[in-house]
Amino acid sequence: MEIKYSVCPHDCPDTCALRIEIEDGKIVKVAGDPSHPVTKGVICEKVRAYPERIYGNRILYPMRRTGKKGVGAFKRISWNDAIDEITGRWKELISKYGSESILPYSYGGTEGIINKASMDRRLFNKIGATALDRTICSAAGSLGYQLAYGESKGVNPLDSVNAKLIIFWGINALETNMHQALLAEAARKNGAKIIAVDVHRNKTAKWADDFYMILPGSDGALALGIAHIILRDNLENKEFLEKYSFGFDEFRKKAQEYPPDKVAGITGLSKERIEHLAKLYAETKPSFLRIGNGLQHHKNGGINTWLISLLPSLTGAWSDKGGGALKSNSGYFPLNEQALKRPDLMKNASRTVNMVQLGKALCELGSPPIMSLYVYNSNPAVVAPNQNLVIKGFGREDLFTVVHEQTMTDTAKWADIILPATTSFEHSDLYVSYWHTFIQWAVPVIRPLGEAKPNIEVFKLIANALDFNDECFSDTEEDIARMALDLPYWKERGITFDRLKKERVIKIETEDYPFKFDKLKTSFCKIEFKSTKVSAYGLSEIPQYNPIRNYPEKYSNENAFNKINSNYPLIFVSPPNHFFLNSSFAGVASLKAKAIEPFLEINPEDAEARGINDGDLVRVENERGGVSIKVKVVNSVLPGVVVSAGLWWKDDYANGSGVNALTPDDLSDIGGGAVFFSSLVEVKKI
The missing domain is CATH 3.40.228.10 (Dimethylsulfoxide Reductase, domain 2)
Structure with a gap:
């Protein structure tokens, strides 16, 4: 048995160090690395199930769609054919509609800096594609x-x-x-x-x-x-x-x-x-x-x-x-964004689409319309709000969709071309955390399965096929990691890529207190109980409570942020599922077996008013769509509130629609974030 080390790549604050057991070139166990000063060898059961994810329903080769969109019928093709078809179609679309007819779509499928936000940004900046405002989770x-x-x-x-x-x-x-x-x-x-x-x-x-x-x-x-x-x-x-x-x-x-x-x-x-x-x-x-x-x-x-x-x-x-x-x-991990993403490659400022509103972009946007979608590090058919509008957009016969993915997700089924993606155990990457203060470097612990390639390599292939000769499209993973740390901040702390490559994990030394409170990076260099920055959103410079809606009279008589919708009187919340991370791991059979099935929690008062009993199949609905789901009558939610943990894939629901069929694609008060939990619904017994 061989022991190697890696880092969990997922969109989670803990950014755990991993200890990998390998036999005959195959991962047999994923455990925590006890030497990490914070994560200390403790990891979640999702990541412990990673061998099943790696060797389960993996996409191993490039494929072209052969059947109707969305049914998942594909035929294996070569990498050369796949790249030729992608770049050939893009050249045609750019000639006819302009470069903004192409839209990249990605988020936190990996938190590795190199495969999350480097070569991809360079490529789409060079193309002049529509820019994506990646604000769905933490921006607000x-x-x-x-x-x-x-x-x-x-x-x-x-x-x-x-x-x-x-x-x-x-x-x-x-x-x-x-x-x-x-x-x-x-x-x-x-x-x-x-x-x-x-x-x-x-x-x-x-x-x-x-x-x-x-x-x-x-x-x-x-x-x-x-x-x-x-x-x-x-x-x-x-x-x-x-x-x-x-x-x-x-x-x-x-x-x-x-x-x-x-x-x-x-x-x-x-x-x-x-x-x-x-x-x-x-x-x-x-x-x-x-x-x-x-x-x-x-x-x-x-x-x-x-x-x-x-x-x-x-x-x-x-x-x-x-x-x-x-x-x-x-904020403890500033990176050289200019070197990573190369915004200077963009000849002219391009328009921006907020990723929260993908459905609207695909179905309503013009001048030019989105004619090609390139999806990586994301599963928008499940995770994006207003799911039915997103699916409607994916179903457009004139939309050329490319999905670079590890497994056959709900999004991958809508692709015209599927490209096989490596897992984090099959490529190198640089990892920072948004919780602890350790920076980490990970290298491959196994060879890529099948013909899978990491994001960085695919974008380099596309750039070459488009005859982009800029030197940056030849950078290696290590080149990009060096560029990311090429800032005075890292030099002052004695942290270089060569040191990180040797040590794997380095602590960023921090002060006893995170701020010098008389030198804050705010407009007035102080803690701001008042800010002029929110004026751009039409909000008060003094923070105040802005109600989302009127709650039932027994709770509040505040004026509504939105008017009461008497047809949909319940607030719907869809928190994370213990066994999944967003939609990642929702295709892992052992974790699905532990999660058992989707369910809706409803307060006894609301259940009684609707003639609903524990275990009933109900329809949760609003003007955007509906979800058929079993119900649990519990006191763990307040009257007027219903809760269903996501993000199961669509086929796991009785009617083939997930929780995001109910969520709005409105934007938050500031930051352009998603408002998943501001949904109003009604629940009816089926």
């Missing part, structure tokens, strides 16, 4: 946090063990940030109290010492309510605020508008619970706030994140080691 929350602090940095997670109060807000850490949960458990053994704030009783909520279940999208109101109580009772850190804040006096006035009784009506919490949480947070030191992605997937998600991010500045929590907040630590 990241911008909200940056409005306060200027960049995406927070508490070093290793320091969070010093906290005496840990709040997981909008994050099911046991399933989506397991090593932060392990650090919290270590803190609990030292006397820390763990709080969860979320919209349903998930695993983290059950594990926490206390759980605050709030109505979806009401996070900002709760943050303002906490601020109100802190300021009312003079629990703020006046010295910290006086030295480091901008716009605080105006924020104070806004917080005065959110007394506990009003916030209770908005959130579904009692005013006594709100009082308790606010005082616990203000009086417990150090306090650590882990802000998740869940709350940003609402129409008001960006501003809500801004409001929550300001809480540790009210109390001065940043002054304590392990105190403060963490939304993302991606």
